[in-house]
Amino acid sequence: DAKTTQPTSMDCAEGRAANLPCNHSTISGNEYVYWYRQIHSQGPQYIIHGLKNNETNEMASLIITEDRKSSTLILPHATLRDTAVYYCIVTSTGTASKLTFGTGTRLQVTL
Amino acid sequence: NAGVTQTPKFQVLKTGQSMTLQCAQDMNHNSMYWYRQDPGMGLRLIYYSASEGTTDKGEVPNGYNVSRLNKREFSLRLESAAPSQTSVYFCAGQLAGGIDNEQFFGPGTRLTVL
Secondary structure, three states: OOOOEOOOEEEEEOOOOEEEEEEOOOOOOOEEEEEEEEOOOOOOEEEEEEOOOOEEOOOOEEEEOOOOOEEEEEEOOOOHHHOEEEEEEEEEOOOOOOOOOOOOEEEEEEO | OOOEEEEOOEEEEOOOOOEEEEEEEOOOOOEEEEEEEOOOOOEEEEEEEOOOOOOEEOOOOOOEEEEEOOOOEEEEEEOOOOHHHOEEEEEEEEOOOOOOOOEEEOOOEEEEEO
């Protein structure tokens, strides 16, 4: 699976959009970009994923560049409850998807 | 649905002791996984089971064994615990071919080996 690079930490004011970048320059054609987050010491939680098109769900939007070498997770209106570590993971889907977690981006949402 | 459950939540062992971490899911997952997370680090895959009856090594399998008892249950065993195995252990399940193919994680087991 392709390796990803994320900033160590970011801050965001409550109510503003949080834009979390991820570089995955060695991504293969059949690999998806997945985003998970981990609040405090809970188990990670799935947020969104995409292959090459932009995606949106009730939690977030995912923007993938045309060359697929980078992506951005957007939380449109961040709240204090969005404070967490966000992991960008590239993986192929199949019977079993082995996820490789890096150290992620620690997002701190402040008043 | 309880989702993915793990027992125990906390455990303290002495070096050399053995124990089994239990994981169960009621979401009809085909695949199940065991990860460990050390302080300040991301999760690392220990073992996984792509389907009932199969198990495979992940990134850090040394010192562990697993059993896929049935479709619902996937246990992780430490035969002779070492301080280096002090960590938080997460179990996850995945419904292969599901809409999002995401993994659902349990709440974790916090293990300390003295």
